[in-house]
Amino acid sequence: HMVVNSLRGYRSKFSDEYGELVLCYDAKTNWRREVFPNYKHSRRKDRKASKLDWNSIFDTLHLIRDELTEFFPYKVLQVENAEADDVIASVVFYVAKEPKNYEKVLILSGDKDFIQLQQHNFVDQYSPTQKKFLNGVDPTTYIKEHILQGDRSDGVPNFLSPDNCFVDEMRQRPISKKKMATWIDLEPEDFCNENMLRKYQRNRTLIDFEYAPDEINEACVQAYLNSTEKDRSGLLNYFIKNKLKSHIENIGDF
DSSP states (O other), X not given: OHHHHHHHXXXXXXXXXXXXXXXXXXXXXXXXXXXXXXXXXXXXXXXXXXXXXXXXXXXXXXXXXXXXXXXXXXEEEEOTTOOHHHHHHHHHHHHHHOGGGOOOEEEEOOOXXXXXXXXXXXXXXXXXXXXXXXXXXXXXXXXXXXXXXXXXXXXXXXXXXXXXXXXXXXXXXXXXXXXXXXXXXXXXXXXXOHHHHHHHHHHHHHHXXXXXXXXXXXXXXXXXXXOOOOOSTTHHHHHHHTTOHHHHXXXXXX
């Protein structure tokens, strides 16, 4: 009920301006771990230490995904080796390259990684948890800072620190505000030695959507183009089967 009601609320609020919902999911495998084995290492470690039954949680989430795919009219996209972020970014790049397909895009996520996509004037971002649009940050400056600083939540150290920094619980080498302000306006070749440049490129590949592998972008776009919106004929039986009475009464919102 919670998941379905959330979709209903977002669709009612935003579909007139931004069109139909497109639901994007992470694949089981992830190309970033092939590039950087420590990617999101702490999340895997935290799950192992957790008392929660993560297998049961993931089984339930996958069941919901499969039911949304089968019974609901929306595009549901999951691409092998890609994160949901890659799917979203690839669709944005596709729209940007194809003026005839131009449409406004709303990214429903509080993830600041998507700020970089706001360089396209047809992209807006809304945070469901903060209940507000995320804007006011220069996307070009943001992505440069993000590459230099890394992303602790994803296990990506800053470009001065070694690959195993977070895995071995080491302190990152600090970056002063003065150096950051200077480096932002330079090309990495202008201030990096060979080792720093390798780590800068490591971060750029992992963080900047434009540096994701071409085959990942192409697969995401093809998944988007090949997925069709379905009719709403399956909704009523689904709501009846799952005793979602309030949704039956508001079926038109879906």
